[in-house]
Each structure stands twice: as structure tokens, then as C-alpha cells.
Amino acid sequence: MFQSKKDVKLGFYGPPNAGKTSLANRICKDFTGEEIGSVSKVPHETRNVQFKEKVEIEFKGKKMTFKMIDTPGIATKIDYEEFLKFKVKKKEAKNRAKEATQGVVESIKWLDDMDMVVIVLDATENPYNQVNITIIGNLVARKIPVLIVANKVDLKKADMKKIESAFPEYEVIGISAKYGENLEEFYESIFKLSKQI
Amino acid sequence: MVKKKKKLKKINGFAIQFLPYSEIKDLNSDERIKKVLGIILGNNILILQGRMRPQEETRLIGDTMAMIDHVKSFKGIELAVISGDGEGESIWDKMKKGLVDALAGGDMGAITIIGPATIVKEMKRDPRKIELMLNK
Numbered sequence: 001m002f003q004s005k006k007d008v009k010l011g012f013y014g015p016p017n018a019g020k021t022s023l024a025n026r027i028c029k030d031f032t033g034e035e036i037g038s039v040s041k042v043p044h045e046t047r048n049v050q051f052k053e054k055v056e057i058e059f060k061g062k063k064m065t066f067k068m069i070d071t072p073g074i075a076t077k078i079d080y081e082e083f084l085k086f087k088v089k090k091k092e093a094k095n096r097a098k099e100a101t102q103g104v105v106e107s108i109k110w111l112d113d114m115d116m117v118v119i120v121l122d123a124t125e126n127p128y129n130q131v132n133i134t135i136i137g138n139l140v141a142r143k144i145p146v147l148i149v150a151n152k153v154d155l156k157k158a159d160m161k162k163i164e165s166a167f168p169e170y171e172v173i174g175i176s177a178k179y180g181e182n183l184e185e186f187y188e189s190i191f192k193l194s195k196q197i
Numbered sequence: 198m199v200k201k202k203k204k205l206k207k208i209n210g211f212a213i214q215f216l217p218y219s220e221i222k223d224l225n226s227d228e229r230i231k232k233v234l235g236i237i238l239g240n241n242i243l244i245l246q247g248r249m250r251p252q253e254e255t256r257l258i259g260d261t262m263a264m265i266d267h268v269k270s271f272k273g274i275e276l277a278v279i280s281g282d283g284e285g286e287s288i289w290d291k292m293k294k295g296l297v298d299a300l301a302g303g304d305m306g307a308i309t310i311i312g313p314a315t316i317v318k319e320m321k322r323d324p325r326k327i328e329l330m331l332n333k
Contacts (some may be wrong), residue, residue, distance in 0.1 A: 077261075077273025077275065101266055108255050128320070128322045130277050130278060133278070141250075
């Protein structure tokens with residue numbers, strides 16, 4: 001009779017190095033004291049889907065329990081030579097590339113299972129990247145609620161207006177996962193979005 | 198004096214292939230993706246009239262990733278879609294229109310450009326144009 005609702009599956013999607021894990025870590029740390037995964041300047045640091053169960057977010061007197069799902073960045077190309085620029089050894093770079101390709105496939109497979117999705121974009125990059133459009137197009141087709149987050153607004157090159165003009169039908173929340181800027185607005189939007197499930 | 202023969206450097210060429218929508222219209226998703234990847238693996242830049250469904254684009258990305266592991270020197274693809282009549286349209290407008298068109302059988306006004314990453318270094322896209330930066 002009083003069966004509790006299932007935890008809301010909240011996915012973090014986006015291109016590599018946009019800050020998906022940084023944001024997921026920030027949230028998990030705030031509400032559970034633990035992080036979800038490691039972060040790095042080297043792209044494709046997250047190469048497996050990572051989970052954190054029972055993350056109870058409390059905001060302005062409201063509570064919701066989420067299953068956080070941090071996904072590997074989706075890309076259309078992966079070249080191990082890119083990793084060499086970050087002083088990764090050749091063998092390790094090749095292995096990283098192989099795992100990264102598998103990670104993209106895994107991310108795509110998980111799209112169907114999400115209750116709601118946060119698209120994390122790098123505010124310093126061009127938002128008109130086909131991967132962003134393709135992911136959002138898929139979520140719209142599956143009727144999965146989407147929130148767009150423009151991360152790295154602490155950087156000078158960040159261009160919020162460009163991201164907002166690319167997605168005028170969406171609320172775009174500018175944050176800095178690294179410094180924890182503007183997370184209040186993010187939590188507010190997450191609660192608002194959850195009503196669409 | 199014997200003149201030294203100049204040796205022509207090998208040109209690693211590519212071709213640009215235009216595919217009218219009628220060529221994929223009656224194909225199912227598997228066949229469409231197979232056809233597109235077949236063209237790309239032949240070192241061609243594909244210009245496709247119209248666009249694929251969002252789920253097909255995602256599957257194309259997934260299948261591309263799987264092929265990186267199995268096809269030697271294949272590094273993936275560059276992909277961009279632009280709507281022919283979309284001047285000033287937002288991504289959202291295009292997506293909504295794209296979904297309707299996809300259900301109707303494809304957005305005939307759109308153009309999809311797909312190239313192998315070994316040839317196409319980057320596709321710079323803004324709402325009104327696509328620029329192809331090729332590898333040297």
C-alpha cells in the first residue's frame with residue numbers, strides 16, 4: 001500500500017570532457033559524501049557507465065531520491081594518437097581508445113533506460129556539434145525530459161548566449177562544476193523537470 | 198647529363214559521393230546504416246540528400262565505434278546535418294521539424310554530410326553553414 005516510488009534514474013550525457021563526472025561528483029559529494037568517478041584533463045576518462053544509488057537530494061524542503069548514472073562521453077571518432085598529446089604512453093593510449101569506443105556504445109545502449117537526462121555541454125565549445133543534436137533528438141523521440149547544463153562558465157571563453165540561442169526551447173543552466181557555482185539553480189531545475197516524468 | 202626523373206608522390210585520394218534520398222528511402226535502418234558505412238569505408242565523403250532518423254544517427258555512431266576496433270586505420274567519422282530551409286532556425290525548431298519529417302519518411306530539405314575521420318579533420322557547423330576541414 002505504501003510502496004515507495006522507484007528511484008529516478010538521472011543520466012548525465014554529453015560530449016567527452018564537458019564535465020559530466022565533475023558535476024555528478026559534486027552532487028554525490030554534497031548529498032552522500034562520496035564521489036561517483038575520477039576526472040581528468042585527458043578525454044574519455046569515463047569509459048564505463050558509473051552509478052550511484054540512493055542519492056537523496058534535498059532542496060528547499062523537498063526531497064527526491066535518484067539513481068545517478070554517469071555515462072562515457074559520446075563521440076563520433078576516437079584516435080589513440082590524441083591521447084599521446086597528454087603524455088599517455090602508446091600502449092596505454094591504444095587501450096584507452098579501445099575502452100572509449102566500447103564506452104560510447106554502452107552510453108547509447110543506456111539511453112532507453114533513463115527517466116530524465118542532464119546534457120552537460122562545455123560552455124567554451126561550439127554547441128552546434130552533431131553529437132549534441134543527435135542525443136537530444138533521441139531523447140525527444142523517446143519523450144525523456146532533458147535539462148541542458150552549460151559547464152565551465154568560470155572560464156573566460158565560456159559563451160552562454162551561444163548555447164542559449166542554440167537551444168531556445170530549453171532552460172540552459174550555466175554552472176561551474178569545478179567551483180560549485182550556480183548549483184542552486186541546477187537543483188531547482190532538476191525538481192521542476194522531475195514533474196515531467 | 199641525365200635528367201633525374203621526378204617521382205610523383207602517392208596521393209591518398211578520396212571521392213565525394215552524392216546519395217539521393219530515393220536510394221535509402223525504402224531501406225530499413227540496418228540496410229541504411231550498412232550502406233552509409235560502406236560508402237565511408239571506401240574513403241568517400243558522403244553527401245546525403247535528407248537525413249536519417251535520430252535513432253539511426255545514434256546507431257550509426259554506435260556501429261562506427263564498433264568498427265574502429267575491427268577495421269584497421271579507421272578512426273571514426275565526422276558527421277553534420279544542416280536543414281536546407283533552416284536559416285535562422287534554432288536546433289529545437291530543426292529537431293521538431295526533423296521528427297515530423299522523419300515520421301513522414303525523411304527531411305528532404307536537409308543535407309547530411311558524413312566523412313571518414315582519416316580524411317575529414319573537423320566539420321565546423323553553425324546554424325547556417327558547414328565547413329569541412331580536411332586532413333593534410
